Amino acid sequence: MEFNKLGIIGSGLMGSGIAQVAAYSGFDVVLVDVDQQRVDTAIANIARRLEREAERGRVSKEDAQSAIERLSGTGEWETLQPLANVDAVIEAVVEDLPVKAKLFERLGQVTRPEALLASNTSSLPLSDLAAASGRPERVIGLHFFNPPWALKLVEIVSTASTTEETLQDALKLCEKMGRTPVQVKDTPGFIANRLLVPFIFDAIHLLDSGVANAEDIDMACKVGLNHTMGPLATADLIGLDTLQLIAESMFEEYGEPRFKAPTLLRRLVSLGHLGRKTGRGFFRYE
Ligand SMILES: NC(=O)c1ccc[n+]([C@@H]2O[C@H](COP(=O)([O-])OP(=O)(O)OC[C@H]3O[C@@H](n4cnc5c(N)ncnc54)[C@H](O)[C@@H]3O)[C@@H](O)[C@H]2O)c1
Incomplete structure (x- = not known):
C-alpha cells in the first residue's frame, strides 16, 4: 500500500512532534485534537521549530516551507470526518485506556477499511485498542521517542491479530519517515x-x-x-x-x-x- 496522507490524533508533545517528522518526510498531515485552538497552537509551534532549523542551516528553507504547507489541523474530534480519506492514522492522545479505546472504535467506523491504524501508546494493551477498532488485523503500535524529530527509534508493536501485511506497511511507513524500527510483542512498556x-x-x-x-x-x-x-x-x-x-x-x-x-x-x-x-x-x- 502507498502511504501519502496521514492523520495524527493528539497535538501534545508527541503528536505534534510526529506530525513535524511526517510533514518533513513528505506526508500530507491532518492533525486532530479536542479543539481547534490546541491544533492551531501545535501547528504554529511546529512551524516555528522548522523555521528555526532552517535559520540554523540544518534544513533548507524550501524543505521547511513545504513541510509547513503539508500540515493542516482540525478540532473535529466528535466526527473525525477529516480522517475519512487518510492512508494511516497515528494516535498520540493522553495515556488513558477508555479514551484511546473509544477513539479506536470510532476510527474503525470512520476511516477506510484498508487504512493502517497505529497507536503511540507507551504502556497500554494494544490488543484492547485493536479489538475496539473492529479490524484488529490493521492495528499496530508505532512507539516514537521524545522528541520525535531528534530520536529516530520506533518500537513496532504487533498483537496476535496483526497481519504480516500490516507489519510490512508499518515498516514502510517508518522507512519513509527515516526511523529506525525495532519489533516487539504487545507487552506493557515494550523494550525501552x-x-x-x-x-x-x-x-x-x-x-x-x-x-x-x-x-x-x-x-x-x-x-x-x-x-x-x-x-x-x-x-x-x-x-x-x-x-x-x-x-x-x-x-x-x-x-x-x-x-x-x-x-x-x-x-x-x-x-x-x-x-x-x-x-x-x-x-x-x-
Ligand atoms: N511524553 C513522552 O515522552 C512519550 C514518549 C512516547 C510515547 N508517549 C505516548 O504518547 C501519547 C501522548 O503523550 P504526550 O506526552 O504527547 O501527552 P500530552 O499530554 O503532551 O498530549 C496529550 C494530548 O491528548 C489530547 N487529548 C485527547 N483527549 C484527551 C482527554 N480526554 N484528556 C486529556 N487529553 C486528551 C490532548 O489534547 C493533548 O493534545 C501517550 O500515549 C504517551 O504514553 C509519550
Whole structure:
C-alpha cells in the first residue's frame, strides 16, 4: 500500500512532534485534537521549530516551507470526518485506556477499511485498542521517542491479530519517515520503557531519601555512565503526568513494586509540576 496522507490524533508533545517528522518526510498531515485552538497552537509551534532549523542551516528553507504547507489541523474530534480519506492514522492522545479505546472504535467506523491504524501508546494493551477498532488485523503500535524529530527509534508493536501485511506497511511507513524500527510483542512498556521506568524511579527514590540532590544524581549518570541526559531530566522531558500514567498501567499489568510510581512523583503531579511543559518538575525551566 502507498502511504501519502496521514492523520495524527493528539497535538501534545508527541503528536505534534510526529506530525513535524511526517510533514518533513513528505506526508500530507491532518492533525486532530479536542479543539481547534490546541491544533492551531501545535501547528504554529511546529512551524516555528522548522523555521528555526532552517535559520540554523540544518534544513533548507524550501524543505521547511513545504513541510509547513503539508500540515493542516482540525478540532473535529466528535466526527473525525477529516480522517475519512487518510492512508494511516497515528494516535498520540493522553495515556488513558477508555479514551484511546473509544477513539479506536470510532476510527474503525470512520476511516477506510484498508487504512493502517497505529497507536503511540507507551504502556497500554494494544490488543484492547485493536479489538475496539473492529479490524484488529490493521492495528499496530508505532512507539516514537521524545522528541520525535531528534530520536529516530520506533518500537513496532504487533498483537496476535496483526497481519504480516500490516507489519510490512508499518515498516514502510517508518522507512519513509527515516526511523529506525525495532519489533516487539504487545507487552506493557515494550523494550525501552520497561528498562527506563524502574531506572527513573530509583533516581526519584535516591532524591526523596536525601542520598543526593537532583543535579548530582543526573550528573553521575551523565558523566559517570555516559548518558546524554540524567534520569530526572528525562522524567521532566517525558512529562511527570505521562510518566505516572505509563507506570500505573505497567504496575497494573506486572504487579511488580519496581513499576509503582513513587510518592514524590505523585505529589509533583498533584501540584501541577509536570516537568518541562509546565516549566517546573524535578528541575526548573525558563
Ligand atoms: N511524553 C513522552 O515522552 C512519550 C514518549 C512516547 C510515547 N508517549 C505516548 O504518547 C501519547 C501522548 O503523550 P504526550 O506526552 O504527547 O501527552 P500530552 O499530554 O503532551 O498530549 C496529550 C494530548 O491528548 C489530547 N487529548 C485527547 N483527549 C484527551 C482527554 N480526554 N484528556 C486529556 N487529553 C486528551 C490532548 O489534547 C493533548 O493534545 C501517550 O500515549 C504517551 O504514553 C509519550
